[in-house]
Amino acid sequence: MSLIEIKDLKVHYPIRSGFWNRVTDSVKAVDGISFNIEAGETYGLVGESGSGKSTTGKSVVGLEKVTSGSIMYKGKDITKKSNRNHLDYNHDVQMIFQDSLSSLNPRKRIEDIIAEPLRNFEHLSKDDEKLRVLQLLDIVGLDADALYKYPHQFSGGQRQRIGVARAVATNPKLIIADEPVSALDLSVQAQVLNFMKKIQREFGISYLFISHDLGVVRHMCNNIAIMNRGRLVEIGTRDDIYNHPLHIYTKRLLAAIPETNVSQRKAHREARLAVEQVYREQQDKYYDEHGDAYPLVQVSPTHAVALPEALAQQIVQEGEVKA
Numbered sequence: 001m002s003l004i005e006i007k008d009l010k011v012h013y014p015i016r017s018g019f020w021n022r023v024t025d026s027v028k029a030v031d032g033i034s035f036n037i038e039a040g041e042t043y044g045l046v047g048e049s050g051s052g053k054s055t056t057g058k059s060v061v062g063l064e065k066v067t068s069g070s071i072m073y074k075g076k077d078i079t080k081k082s083n084r085n086h087l088d089y090n091h092d093v094q095m096i097f098q099d100s101l102s103s104l105n106p107r108k109r110i111e112d113i114i115a116e117p118l119r120n121f122e123h124l125s126k127d128d129e130k131l132r133v134l135q136l137l138d139i140v141g142l143d144a145d146a147l148y149k150y151p152h153q154f155s156g157g158q159r160q161r162i163g164v165a166r167a168v169a170t171n172p173k174l175i176i177a178d179e180p181v182s183a184l185d186l187s188v189q190a191q192v193l194n195f196m197k198k199i200q201r202e203f204g205i206s207y208l209f210i211s212h213d214l215g216v217v218r219h220m221c222n223n224i225a226i227m228n229r230g231r232l233v234e235i236g237t238r239d240d241i242y243n244h245p246l247h248i249y250t251k252r253l254l255a256a257i258p259e260t261n262v263s264q265r266k267a268h269r270e271a272r273l274a275v276e277q278v279y280r281e282q283q284d285k286y287y288d289e290h291g292d293a294y295p296l297v298q299v300s301p302t303h304a305v306a307l308p309e310a311l312a313q314q315i316v317q318e319g320e321v322k323a
């Protein structure tokens with residue numbers, strides 16, 4: 001059994017308009033996605049802005065009301081609040097938020113911010129609690145004097161580490177990491193990612209790692225799902241996605257990774273322009289008449305792509321869809 005099994009998850013937001021403020025339409029932020037997260041792994045969820053990644057992450061921690069579908073944990077559907085309470089789910093699953101400044105209460109000191117989940121779930125004595133918070137600060141590489149400071153007194157990278165310290169405080173099984181390093185400089189990104197890996201090894205945590213950047217995900221994730229306008233267009237192992245991408249949207253995201261090798265830049269740019277041209281000219285093959293992605297079809301035990309069955313087979317054999 002997987003740690004988490006997400007099945008046909010949908011989150012639709014109502015759009016109201018007109019004099020009576022009636023619901024006239026809906027934003028299909030998440031529109032029928034399924035994937036599993038195994039214990040101890042880092043699962044990547046990747047897509048461009050607005051594709052529904054944060055909405056998915058918030059649904060998995062139980063912060064978003066789900067329209068339909070299920071999220072199974074220890075054999076129970078945690079989209080129901082009673083099951084979350086019964087399983088101690090809010091203790092086992094924590095979130096690192098995309099925006100560290102607005103997710104940390106500006107009026108609280110770091111000691112209280114990090115201790116909050118401990119106070120909710122583990123009733124420690126004052127001394128034990130302080131010791132634990134100091135340990136957590138040490139794990140994320142911050143000095144003890146951080147205890148009495150406020151969030152605005154830290155840099156973006158330091159705040160993100162505080163978010164990590166808070167997320168690991170209760171020794172959770174799963175952490176939803178929503179763009180944990182996107183707002184940071186490259187050098188700081190590597191630091192934060194490295195210690196996320198370190199605490200994963202030490203504590204056996206699983207991550208749902210959300211990012212718009214396939215370059216970052218490559219170093220973190222064993223399995224990856226590619227999200228496009230609320231649906232999944234491709235699922236596979238790291239090798240499937242980086243070495244044998246099948247959907248044009250995945251190829252676009254791959255082509256968008258910056259090339260660091262100067263001698264390769266011209267070839268990289270040409271390859272990117274070629275992918276963009278296929279994307280413009282062959283949209284109707286990759287998306288249905290409403291512009292939505294097709295259901296996923298399995299092309300190998302680990303690899304699935306959102307295409308009509310015949311096209312999926314053709315693309316596997318020939319590498320691309322014929323014009």
Ligand SMILES: Nc1ncnc2c1ncn2[C@@H]1O[C@H](COP(=O)(O)OP(=O)(O)OP(=O)(O)O)[C@@H](O)[C@H]1O
Binds near residue numbers: 027028029050056212
């Ligand atoms: N509370 C809400 N009410 C209405 N629409 C919403 C709400 N939250 C999100 N949306 C819409 O749902 C879609 C998906 O949003 P989401 O925040 O999940 O995207 P994302 O993939 O996390 O994007 P980003 O990379 O920019 O963080 C967007 O079109 C967004 O406008």
Ligand SMILES: [Mg+2]
Binds near residue numbers: 054
């Ligand atoms: Mg987001």
